[in-house]
Amino acid sequence: MISPEFLNACRDILGAGQVITDPEDMAAYLTDWRGRFTGSAAAVLRPADTQQVAAVIALCAAAKVPVVPQGGNTGLVLGSVPDRTGNAVVLSMKRMNRIRSMDLVNNTITVEAGCILETVQDTASEAGRLFPLSLAAEGSCTIGGNLATNAGGTAVLRYGSMRDLCLGLEVVTADGKVWEGLRGLRKDNTGYDLRNLFIGAEGTLGIITAAVLKLFPQPKVQVTAMVGLNTPEDALRLLTMAQATCAASLTGFELMSQFSLALVTKHFPQMRTGFAQAYPQYVLLEISDSESEEHATAMLEALVAEAMESEVLCDAIVASSIAQSKALWSVREHITLAQAAEGKHVKHDVSVPISSIAEFIDKTDALLQEAFPGCRMVTFGHLGDGNLHYNVSAPEDLADEAFITHQDAINRIVHDSSVRFGGSISAEHGLGMLKRDEIRRYKSDVELGLMLAIKNALDPDRLMNPGKVL
Amino acid sequence: MISPEFLNACRDILGAGQVITDPEDMAAYLTDWRGRFTGSAAAVLRPADTQQVAAVIALCAAAKVPVVPQGGNTGLVLGSVPDRTGNAVVLSMKRMNRIRSMDLVNNTITVEAGCILETVQDTASEAGRLFPLSLAAEGSCTIGGNLATNAGGTAVLRYGSMRDLCLGLEVVTADGKVWEGLRGLRKDNTGYDLRNLFIGAEGTLGIITAAVLKLFPQPKVQVTAMVGLNTPEDALRLLTMAQATCAASLTGFELMSQFSLALVTKHFPQMRTGFAQAYPQYVLLEISDSESEEHATAMLEALVAEAMESEVLCDAIVASSIAQSKALWSVREHITLAQAAEGKHVKHDVSVPISSIAEFIDKTDALLQEAFPGCRMVTFGHLGDGNLHYNVSAPEDLADEAFITHQDAINRIVHDSSVRFGGSISAEHGLGMLKRDEIRRYKSDVELGLMLAIKNALDPDRLMNPGKVL
Numbered sequence: 001m002i003s004p005e006f007l008n009a010c011r012d013i014l015g016a017g018q019v020i021t022d023p024e025d026m027a028a029y030l031t032d033w034r035g036r037f038t039g040s041a042a043a044v045l046r047p048a049d050t051q052q053v054a055a056v057i058a059l060c061a062a063a064k065v066p067v068v069p070q071g072g073n074t075g076l077v078l079g080s081v082p083d084r085t086g087n088a089v090v091l092s093m094k095r096m097n098r099i100r101s102m103d104l105v106n107n108t109i110t111v112e113a114g115c116i117l118e119t120v121q122d123t124a125s126e127a128g129r130l131f132p133l134s135l136a137a138e139g140s141c142t143i144g145g146n147l148a149t150n151a152g153g154t155a156v157l158r159y160g161s162m163r164d165l166c167l168g169l170e171v172v173t174a175d176g177k178v179w180e181g182l183r184g185l186r187k188d189n190t191g192y193d194l195r196n197l198f199i200g201a202e203g204t205l206g207i208i209t210a211a212v213l214k215l216f217p218q219p220k221v222q223v224t225a226m227v228g229l230n231t232p233e234d235a236l237r238l239l240t241m242a243q244a245t246c247a248a249s250l251t252g253f254e255l256m257s258q259f260s261l262a263l264v265t266k267h268f269p270q271m272r273t274g275f276a277q278a279y280p281q282y283v284l285l286e287i288s289d290s291e292s293e294e295h296a297t298a299m300l301e302a303l304v305a306e307a308m309e310s311e312v313l314c315d316a317i318v319a320s321s322i323a324q325s326k327a328l329w330s331v332r333e334h335i336t337l338a339q340a341a342e343g344k345h346v347k348h349d350v351s352v353p354i355s356s357i358a359e360f361i362d363k364t365d366a367l368l369q370e371a372f373p374g375c376r377m378v379t380f381g382h383l384g385d386g387n388l389h390y391n392v393s394a395p396e397d398l399a400d401e402a403f404i405t406h407q408d409a410i411n412r413i414v415h416d417s418s419v420r421f422g423g424s425i426s427a428e429h430g431l432g433m434l435k436r437d438e439i440r441r442y443k444s445d446v447e448l449g450l451m452l453a454i455k456n457a458l459d460p461d462r463l464m465n466p467g468k469v470l
Numbered sequence: 471m472i473s474p475e476f477l478n479a480c481r482d483i484l485g486a487g488q489v490i491t492d493p494e495d496m497a498a499y500l501t502d503w504r505g506r507f508t509g510s511a512a513a514v515l516r517p518a519d520t521q522q523v524a525a526v527i528a529l530c531a532a533a534k535v536p537v538v539p540q541g542g543n544t545g546l547v548l549g550s551v552p553d554r555t556g557n558a559v560v561l562s563m564k565r566m567n568r569i570r571s572m573d574l575v576n577n578t579i580t581v582e583a584g585c586i587l588e589t590v591q592d593t594a595s596e597a598g599r600l601f602p603l604s605l606a607a608e609g610s611c612t613i614g615g616n617l618a619t620n621a622g623g624t625a626v627l628r629y630g631s632m633r634d635l636c637l638g639l640e641v642v643t644a645d646g647k648v649w650e651g652l653r654g655l656r657k658d659n660t661g662y663d664l665r666n667l668f669i670g671a672e673g674t675l676g677i678i679t680a681a682v683l684k685l686f687p688q689p690k691v692q693v694t695a696m697v698g699l700n701t702p703e704d705a706l707r708l709l710t711m712a713q714a715t716c717a718a719s720l721t722g723f724e725l726m727s728q729f730s731l732a733l734v735t736k737h738f739p740q741m742r743t744g745f746a747q748a749y750p751q752y753v754l755l756e757i758s759d760s761e762s763e764e765h766a767t768a769m770l771e772a773l774v775a776e777a778m779e780s781e782v783l784c785d786a787i788v789a790s791s792i793a794q795s796k797a798l799w800s801v802r803e804h805i806t807l808a809q810a811a812e813g814k815h816v817k818h819d820v821s822v823p824i825s826s827i828a829e830f831i832d833k834t835d836a837l838l839q840e841a842f843p844g845c846r847m848v849t850f851g852h853l854g855d856g857n858l859h860y861n862v863s864a865p866e867d868l869a870d871e872a873f874i875t876h877q878d879a880i881n882r883i884v885h886d887s888s889v890r891f892g893g894s895i896s897a898e899h900g901l902g903m904l905k906r907d908e909i910r911r912y913k914s915d916v917e918l919g920l921m922l923a924i925k926n927a928l929d930p931d932r933l934m935n936p937g938k939v940l
Binding site: 103104105106107108149150152156158160161163164173177178179180181183184185186187188189190191192193194196197199200201205216217219236239240243244245246247248249288290291299351352353354355356382385386387422423424425426427428429430431435439442443444446447449450451453454455456457458469470 | 573574575576577578619620622626628630631633634643647648649650651653654655656657658659660661662663664666667669670671675686687689706709710713714715716717718719758760761769821822823824825826852855856857892893894895896897898899900901905909912913914916917919920921923924925926927928939940
């Protein structure tokens with residue numbers, strides 16, 4: 001149990017108002033985004049700067065109090081909520097939300113961990129720059145959380161995941177020291193890659209307090225097309241053609257199955273793609289261009305014409321306005337909401353080598369149909385990254401609640417299948433509490449041993465976000 | 471001392487011919503590329519596959535024999551040669567030189583550590599793909615060495631360093647186990663980033679035996695220009711303009727000072743840039759394009775015209791043929807040779823935030839002139855990455871040998887200056903033995919402590935490439 005002395009010491013550091021112990025005030029920090037888990041904590045601590053984080057972590061280290069760092073608390077794998085023991089403190093980073101500096105020649109922005117992603121996007125945009133990370137929770141999630149989970153989203157194809165967008169970090173270590181790694185360098189080969197070790201560690205090795213992020217020139221124009229195709233195999237052929245034709249201008253390549261789109265039009269009848277008939281698969285393509293709308297549209301139309309001629313695609317709609325582009329993206333973005341409206345389902349976030357996607361879908365669909373005849377697949381995702389949100393809905397004649405009881409068996413089929421193809425059971429969401437046990441089935445003893453050795457080296461008392469990842 | 475039993479056990483694993491103990495046969499493995507250091511070893515071991523590496527490393531772990539992994543032995547910081555104790559074995563990876571597989575839809579190639587970089591480039595090229603890593607030693611250096619040092623080169627601006635080009639690794643750990651991390655995935659958020667920890671660790675945490683590398687579509691055309699400018703400040707202005715105009719099509723942006731170029735034309739009189747007069751600075755620009763030569767040339771000419779109008783540059787030569795492009799690159803590539811022909815000098819491989827490059831050059835030049843009046847700066851490098859090869863030659867009236875005795879003092883001025891600008895003392899070469907002590911002046915105790923904790927966790931007996939990095 002946490003002593004009153006510990007909490008008083010926290011109040012001395014943070015101010016009394018920033019040490020929350022009232023259950024009602026703590027509630028929002030204890031339940032995850034999807035409302036599936038509620039933990040317990042001795043207090044929620046709200047530091048204002050790095051020195052306060054360091055001082056609080058030093059206190060926790062001395063008193064052996066576990067710490068759960070939390071940003072926007074929008075994660076999908078229960079990585080940012082405490083367990084139910086009530087032993088831990090939640091360290092909310094949301095007050096550390098300053099943009100520290102921006103350098104338009106170096107193309108970098110230095111921000112604190114509690115900055116909302118959208119604020120960073122907007123700040124960059126106002127300066128004529130692009131911060132490319134883009135994902136559904138961008139209005140609420142924080143840069144610290146994005147780094148802790150190595151967030152992905154829809155721009156990974158061109159710009160990479162959060163790891164690729166970060167040049168330097170400031171981190172408070174498990175013993176309450178500050179690692180000043182806030183470098184804005186494109187190249188620095190002077191020792192072990194600590195930055196990438198903290199990125200994606202989900203707060204289990206230390207607390208990220210600030211970061212230097214990469215900015216890019218703002219593209220002049222983005223044009224979008226949606227195409228109808230027969231098979232995921234054809235989508236792969238289209239991807240190879242698009243990469244050859246458009247190279248780095250290809251900034252989006254999203255796959256959606258017919259059923260995914262049907263759910264959107266069922267639950268959001270105002271959403272329309274404009275196709276005269278339905279196709280088994282759809283791809284949303286985006287081209288970003290630094291020249292002109294004419295140039296971008298010509299490039300996209302040439303690609304579509306070539307693919308049509310090669311019988312890779314059946315039909316295509318090239319957006320002729322920003323409004324139409326947005327409408328096409330909106331269809332893509334409404335799949336998750338439409339599926340939620342349809343009922344409960346079993347979600348997955350798998351990746352496989354891009355070349356195996358078609359076969360993965362075929363084989364896994366077949367295995368699931370065999371085990372759960374009539375189950376309905378909501379398959380969509382970032383095909384250009386080999387990342388599918390491969391979700392399974394109940395057969396029409398089965399209640400969702402009854403179907404959901406098979407969740408473990410469904411996970412087993414899907415995860416076994418992705419690993420059989422050399423894939424991952426968590427492409428962009430992380431492990432958190434939710435997949436911590438699951439990953440032990442798939443990682444070798446050697447890999448788990450290496451991870452454990454690193455954990456023990458950097459957090460020997462196991463106080464950093466306990467129960468997550470490892 | 472190494473026992474005869476140990477060597478016999480190595481012979482049992484590798485075959486007698488692959489355990490080299492004859493001093494004459496070992497010589498080539500014991501001296502570094504630039505011929506500045508010769509170490510000593512008990513034997514050179516030449517494994518043919520991963521299992522042999524694992525078996526040999528297990529033997530070394532049991533007998534506490536230090537291991538120095540070596541690829542092409544082309545490093546510049548004494549990272550791949552043993553020290554002078556003679557206690558270690560050199561593990562030459564050159565027999566492990568197979569291309570294991572290539573996947574043109576996933577755009578990946580799986581290669582063994584001993585593959586020569588040029589072989590990988592050529593294999594990709596024959597399949598219509600680009601493996602972009604490109605550097606002076608590409609005909610001799612190996613992928614394992616490129617990974618161990620996180621190699622850079624001339625394509626980093628667009629494609630990143632080796633770290634950015636690798637998706638998965640196979641590694642033999644310090645206790646002789648095999649980590650099977652050969653994943654060809656663009657996204658995988660399932661635990662700590664072991665891959666990036668081994669990359670850039672210079673063989674001090676384990677032995678990289680194979681890797682999955684990224685391939686890219688082959689650009690249709692590359693066009694090159696060389697421009698003359700007044701100041702590094704103008705070069706930075708040109709970089710910002712080029713990034714806005716050309717985005718990801720900008721694949722090269724190399725700075726060269728007037729004196730760098732003068733050395734080339736002095737020692738290689740057949741080399742000519744074609745400018746009617748000399749300028750204080752030059753930039754070599756390269757555009758890669760997936761459309762057509764006309765399109766690429768028009769883009770480059772528009773940029774040059776805009777920059778000329780803004781008085782950012784004084785004159786420009788846009789190559790009108792592949793031969794002329796190659797000639798311009800050749801001038802850039804001959805700087806190192808020309809400088810060697812001129813005499814001994816003190817080399818640096820620093821990086822600073824790109825926005826600080828001009829000020830770094832001004833301030834550091836002034837400090838060096840104050841300390842060593844008349845010293846001559848050979849300043850060139852990857853401006854687009856913030857990476858300068860900032861080399862110092864003797865004043866004309868001073869013998870090289872006399873000047874070289876000031877090496878430590880010169881290093882101190884240059885390294886202090888780069889760190890004052892938030893920079894690095896080794897942008898792309900690594901630390902090896904050469905900069906191991908030097909880096910201790912610049913890294914914080916916190917950072918060194920984190921590195922040491924990781925070293926102790928993964929190589930507790932300190933047998934992996936001892937005396938390097940840490």
